[in-house]
Amino acid sequence: MRTPVDPDRLVPALERAASAAGADAVEIALLGKAGEYTRFAGGRVHQPQDITETQYTVRALVDGHAARAATGVLGGLDAAVARAAELARALAKSAGGPGTATIAAPAGVPELELWHDDTAAFDAGARAALAAATMARAEAAGGHAAGMFGRAVTQLAVVNSAGVAHHTRATEAIGSLTATVEEGTSHWIDLHRSAAALDAERSVARTVREAVAGRGRGPLPDGRYTVVLGPQAAGELLGFLEAFGFSGELAAAGVGLVANRRGERVASTLVNVADDATSPYGLPIGFDLEGTPKSVVPLLTDGLVGAAVTDLASARVLGSASTGHAHVAREEPPSPVAANIVLSPGPYTEEELIAGVERGLYVQRFWYTRLVDRVAGTITGVSRDGCFLIENGRLAAPVAGARFTHSVLDLLATVDGVGRTVRSQPVMNVWNGAVSAPALRGHGFRFGAAA
Incomplete structure (x- = not known):
């Protein structure tokens, strides 16, 4: 090579x-x-x-x-x-x-x-x-x-x-x-x-x-669903955590979770997310573009809000040391970026997560996701590919993609099962960036115009 x-x-x-x-x-x-x-x-x-x-x-x-x-x-x-x-x-x-x-x-x-x-x-x-x-x-x-x-x-x-x-x-x-x-x-x-x-x-x-x-897909009725999110769907949601306040720039500006709710529980105790360059998942590397060694930064620990990723400039404002997350993206100003987000795996297979659902929905992945409300953690997007109703603990009829608008934090607060097989996906416009996640199960996820 x-x-x-x-x-x-x-x-x-x-x-x-x-x-x-x-x-x-x-x-x-x-x-x-x-x-x-x-x-x-x-x-x-x-x-x-x-x-x-x-x-x-x-x-x-x-x-x-x-x-x-x-x-x-x-x-x-x-x-x-x-x-x-x-x-x-x-x-x-x-x-x-x-x-x-x-x-x-x-x-x-x-x-x-x-x-x-x-x-x-x-x-x-x-x-x-x-x-x-x-x-x-x-x-x-x-x-x-x-x-x-x-x-x-x-x-x-x-x-x-x-x-x-x-x-x-x-x-x-x-x-x-x-x-x-x-x-x-x-x-x-x-x-x-x-x-x-x-x-x-x-x-x-x-x-x-x-x-x-997936042949013969029908429309998904509007409603709130118990969902099993596959690794790709789970990873897509986790990629928004930085925008909710885990960036050193946002924390230094007093915006978001780390600045205003550090130490508070915003997710289930089963949810442990870190930016971890020592992890075997994703694309780990040991130092950032300023030459600072990368630290493991706990974002959510047992559902509690942790720390922000920083570079030299944002760390100075926060009165701390850089965590080694300096980044320069194409056509963007330099900023600290979470480049190796990892959701810790749990004990279950996807089949076991599905088996615990009487009626719900399996979602393979999301696309066209966009931030709606930084404070509430709300995003919007569309489900796509390989989505199925769940009935009596088994995958049932396939369904077509559907629009959703929901708070990632609200979903994470309901998680009662985390899968054991982790998959990784690249992060747009982040050099060497990846989000790695297993499947997870949560409740009350809103599709369509459901109240």
Whole structure:
């Protein structure tokens, strides 16, 4: 597997550039990924892609005022450092006094298992064979399959003029599939550092079976339902937690759960959620874009509101240390971001969660979800694929997607069962971001215009 930038020459080049004159301090981060993706649809592999991306972000500080510049190539680094230093000097000159920006001090990072040989073996031949078997299984069921299998090497390096010098490589495997049989559909996605952890063959078989079972879907009557949310649906809801106040920026502004309800119970005692870069799930990595080691941040512990994820700037306002969650997204300002949200698994299979429901609904996933009310934790969206009524502890008639508007916090407060099998899904516009969750069971989830 290709590494985006040769490690032997990368860190020395970053150290040399970070020591350049013209600023009080300089911080440089490389975000790199070399990915290989096998896409398939219509009975054939199409659009196979090998993509290598590199972005060097530079932050220069003068009298506590910071400015940024970026480049996509190592050869452009000196110019980016000079530009960031020039902008920082201009900011300092125009300011009425010193600023508060800082860079990270050297510190050890957690040792994590980030490289998996089984992902390295998940090459084009293996992925094409898996795609062919997936399409054949769907065709044998009278339908078709579309999706993607991929592997990648993620590379992160952070160097600053205070002596921070971190570098790591990590494997990444991903699989996704939409199976369609007549009007029945089912969807699966998972990602992990290890390709074997995807359990792709079993996941494909289940997805096709659910598409077959989804034929003849009827409308879902408006109402409030006991729900068993599959891992994808549960993960989609958990991805909104940060917007409810677990971001350091929101906490520093006095907005949301951490600022106003820390230590209060807002969810069932069965709900334990953390941003955990030491977890085996998702896409863990040991430090952030400022070179700060990542801490495990408890968001909800036995349903109690915990802490916020922070970077250097938000931690300073809160009077705490950075938790190692600095992030720079495309076309967005720098901010602290929860990048590895994990809901701790419980003891139950999905079948056991379903068996405990007399009448209710199984939801495979949500889409087009949007925030409605930050304080109440309310979101809106649509259920999609593989959704079934539950009757007498068993999946019954398939139902079509339906609009919902509901408080995530209200649902989490009713959780009385958590599954044991965790799946992960990527987070939009978050570099190396993932949400990982098992299935869960809750009550009173509102679909349609129910009161």
